[in-house]
Amino acid sequence: MLKIDKVSASIAGITVLRGIETEFKAGQLLAVVGRNGAGKTTLLRAIMGLLPLSSGTVSIDGQDLLRIPGHRRTEFGIGYAPEDRVMFPTFTVEENLRLPCEVLGLPESEIDVRLARVLEVVPQLGEMLPRSGAALSGGQGKMAALGRALMAGTRLVLLDEPFQGLAPVLANQYAEALRRLHHLAPELCIVVTESNRSLLRDLPDATLTLERGELVTDV
Numbered sequence: 001m002l003k004i005d006k007v008s009a010s011i012a013g014i015t016v017l018r019g020i021e022t023e024f025k026a027g028q029l030l031a032v033v034g035r036n037g038a039g040k041t042t043l044l045r046a047i048m049g050l051l052p053l054s055s056g057t058v059s060i061d062g063q064d065l066l067r068i069p070g071h072r073r074t075e076f077g078i079g080y081a082p083e084d085r086v087m088f089p090t091f092t093v094e095e096n097l098r099l100p101c102e103v104l105g106l107p108e109s110e111i112d113v114r115l116a117r118v119l120e121v122v123p124q125l126g127e128m129l130p131r132s133g134a135a136l137s138g139g140q141g142k143m144a145a146l147g148r149a150l151m152a153g154t155r156l157v158l159l160d161e162p163f164q165g166l167a168p169v170l171a172n173q174y175a176e177a178l179r180r181l182h183h184l185a186p187e188l189c190i191v192v193t194e195s196n197r198s199l200l201r202d203l204p205d206a207t208l209t210l211e212r213g214e215l216v217t218d219v
């Protein structure tokens, strides 16, 4: 579905992605594992169009994503929960969740359906909906960021180190939410990055390993 072909990228003159070649397939729960600084965030940002590539292509079902400006990539059903999970503080959590769909111009009825589906996957969000986006703990913010990514990500969701810094109880809830999602949306491709492989337990169907900007074959 999402094809990454010989992608390289540099930040401030330093090469941080080197010839990445892989495909994210529909229905996959995929982990991208690598140490701090390996390039996980950069890879997701490259897919989202938040960083120029020095070479290579990214395509979704054969359509060249590089021709699509970053802010329009959600139109392809791609959702993204960045590492820093920013919620707009002057909006409620519900408004934060609805926002990407409103930007897409989806009808309210469709947004309601999506929100209901997200609450099925992440029931903990129910009681957070009326709260201000500024009134969440770090862990709650991660749950809300997952919900927001799922509102737009009907085909692919990219979750950047969601388990980092989560207390064990919340990490279990988060993992359960991903299992439910995998089950309820069997065609959805879920990509989770992580620097500590053990936090993922038996969650992923497949794992890619990044080392200094390069994909290496798992042993």
Ligand SMILES: Nc1ncnc2c1ncn2[C@@H]1O[C@H](COP(=O)(O)OP(=O)(O)OP(=O)(O)O)[C@@H](O)[C@H]1O
Binding pocket: 011, 012, 016, 034, 035, 036, 037, 038, 039, 040, 041, 042, 043, 083, 161, 195
């Ligand atoms: N804004 C920036 N300016 C300069 N260098 C950067 C910047 N962002 C990332 N880098 C460099 O790019 C490389 C890859 O960083 P990236 O954030 O993608 O790694 P990561 O695998 O997500 O790490 P972490 O596990 O710490 O989140 C690192 O060497 C980092 O120092």
Ligand SMILES: [Mg+2]
Binding pocket: 040, 041, 042, 083, 160, 161
């Ligand atoms: Mg990162």
